[in-house]
Amino acid sequence: MNTRFDSTSRRGFLKGLAVGAGGYALGSLLTHPHEAMGQSVQGYLEKVPMEARWDRASNGLVRAQVILYKTLYDKEGREKFVEDRKKTCPVAAAGNKKHADRFGLTGNDAKSAAAIIPAVVTLFQGPQQKYEIEEATAKRARVKCVNCAFWNTAQSMKITEDLCSAHCRYYWEGFVKAINPKMTSTLVKARGLGESVCEWILELKA
Numbered sequence: 439m440n441t442r443f444d445s446t447s448r449r450g451f452l453k454g455l456a457v458g459a460g461g462y463a464l465g466s467l468l469t470h471p472h473e474a475m476g477q478s479v480q481g482y483l484e485k486v487p488m489e490a491r492w493d494r495a496s497n498g499l500v501r502a503q504v505i506l507y508k509t510l511y512d513k514e515g516r517e518k519f520v521e522d523r524k525k526t527c528p529v530a531a532a533g534n535k536k537h538a539d540r541f542g543l544t545g546n547d548a549k550s551a552a553a554i555i556p557a558v559v560t561l562f563q564g565p566q567q568k569y570e571i572e573e574a575t576a577k578r579a580r581v582k583c584v585n586c587a588f589w590n591t592a593q594s595m596k597i598t599e600d601l602c603s604a605h606c607r608y609y610w611e612g613f614v615k616a617i618n619p620k621m622t623s624t625l626v627k628a629r630g631l632g633e634s635v636c637e638w639i640l641e642l643k644a
Contacts (some may be wrong), residue, residue: 448571487564498566500587507601508592516599523604528612532602534558535616548640552579555613563587576642582627583636589629600630610638 473489483491511519535558536546543554556569568585603625611621620643627637 467492493564493566496562496587497591500563500591502599502612504588504591504595504601508595508597508599511599511601520604524608527605527608528615531609531612532616535563535613536552537561546621547576548579548621548642549574549576551617551621551640552616554617555610556581556583558613566590572637578642579640581638581640586629586636600628603628603630603636606630606636606638610640614640620644 457485468615507519508591511524514522538554538558543557545551545554550573552574556567556571560567560569564587566585567587568583570582570584571579573580583606592601606628607623607625610625614621614623622641622643624639624641625636626639627633627635
């Protein structure tokens with residue numbers, strides 16, 4: 439009996455078995471990652487609070503908007519930039535009115551508009567966007583933006599040009615018209631014009 443042959447064969451067999459078992463285990467991890475690892479993308483996401491997810495997503499959107507506006511401002515100059523905002527912001531606002539309708543943010547007077555517009559803007563700008571409603575009746579409302587994600591981002595990027603007052607003016611004007619053609623919005627204060635807050639007066643005309 440050749441014991442060396444048997445021993446060598448046995449070692450080879452066991453080695454092959456071990457390699458095969460390792461390969462099977464690895465294949466199982468790749469084929470069934472959820473069961474094998476005990477984790478999933480959704481499982482990890484659930485560890486992140488919804489407001490934190492919202493903040494991260496909106497932060498990227500706001501930063502991209504600031505970069506775009508700065509690029510347009512540098513390329514076009516202030517006069518052309520403002521003219522472009524006058525044309526495009528009301529269109530964007532009318533589109534955003536559809537989001538308001540979709541989520542049941544309805545109403546057609548000044549008091550309703552004072553809540554609807556900040557809610558929709560905050561939806562896109564993120565949880566750091568903060569407003570205060572100073573006055574609210576069906577015919578007249580006064581709204582202040584006391585913390586602005588766009589302004590904060592522009593400041594953190596050391597941007598000194600006024601990228602936002604024209605946007606704020608024409609966006610709100612367009613939005614109130616989409617809510618009710620008889621309503622007006624007047625931007626009375628703006629950070630881009632040296633104020634500490636942005637402020638609008640909304641009025642429903644007879």
